[in-house]
Amino acid sequence: MQLQLSSIFYTFSVGTRSHYFGRTILHGGAKYRATGRGFVVHHTSFAENYRLYARSHFIKAIELGLILIIYVFYSPVAKGTFAYIALTISSWFLVVSWIMAPFFFNPSGFDWLKTVDNFYDFINCIHFRGSVLATPEESWEKWWYDEQDHLRTTGVYGKCSEIILDLRFFFFQYGMVYKLGIAAGSKSIVVYFHSWICMVVVLVAYMTIVYARKKYSARKHIYYRLSHLLVTALGILIIIVLMVFTQFKLLDLLTSLLVFLPTGWGVLLIAQHNKNSEY
Structure with a gap:
């Protein structure tokens, strides 16, 4: 049975059941979905x-994989290779199963020509935002809204429960910012507030580039390039100032990505829970 990857299939199927069972408990909406009774072997695209x-x-x-990576770098228990493997092998198996199972059990999933076709199909889907009549198979934006459709009819209990669950990303941020070199070993709550200031600065820089692209990229392209240059130069200047006057290290940039990406995802999830019911 192991040669048939039955353990990977079972682990993946448990993830499917747990996800939709949890969604039904929080938001309701259980329904029968016809799956067909025929047996057909066909290749499914990556998109x-x-x-x-x-x-x-x-x-x-x-x-989960991100948590395991952070664990190996900062946990004193994981300093020994054997101890880390013994403690996390089942979790890593879960990560691999949930990511790779759709491709292991996809006929011709690793065929090179089909892989190239799947890549271009996925890129086209990402670039095409779609129109009113677009389907989720054609537009990532339409697919994204369809994925959040259950939030339009959920109650206060469902929204509050989801928000409480999403707070885990901010606890992750709270624990990681004190590992940065710029924190200089401080345990003050001010360090955590400073991390939010950095988040706001990055968000303002991103919004500036988006605004410049919408206003200048079509006709006044030089202004669009100039805004890119100014934002980039300002970012480099800030990094140099921090390295000179604080204990900021270049390694902190990589650690910051591990900190702020989950935080940004948590902010996005909470925002969509509180979004108006009309898209």
């Missing part, structure tokens, strides 16, 4: 696999 399993498996696996 289709992503649409089907992104929220239920891929994102959860990436989150």
Whole structure:
């Protein structure tokens, strides 16, 4: 049975059940979905696999994998290789199963020509935001809104429960910012507040680039390039100032990505829970 990857299939199926069982408990909406009774072997594109399993498996696996990576770097228990493997092998198996199972059991999933076709199909889907008549198979934006459709009819209990669950990303940020070199070993709450200031600065820089692209990229392209240059130069200047006057290290940039990406995802999740019911 192990040669048939039965353990991977079972682990993946448990993830499917747990995801939709949890969604039904929080938001309701249980319904019968016809799956057909025929047996057909066909290749499924990467874009289709992503649409089907992104929220239920891929994102959860990436989150768990990120936690395991942080654990190996900062936990004193994980300093020994044997101890780390013994403690985390089952978790890593879960991560691999949830990410790779759709491709292991996809006929011709690793065929090179089909892989190239799947890549271009996925890129086209990402670039095409779609129109009113677009389907989730054609537009990532339409797919994204369909994935949040259950939030339109959920009650206060469902929204509050989801927000409480999403707070885990901010606890992750709280624990990680004190590991940065710029914190200089301080345990003050001010360090955590400073991390939010950095988040706001990054958000303002991103919004500036987006605004410049919408206003100048079509006709006044030089202004668009100039805004890119100014934002980049200002970012480099800030990094140099921090390295000179604080204990900021270049390694802190990589650690900051591990800190702020989950935080940004948590902010996005909470925002969509509180979004108006009309898209």
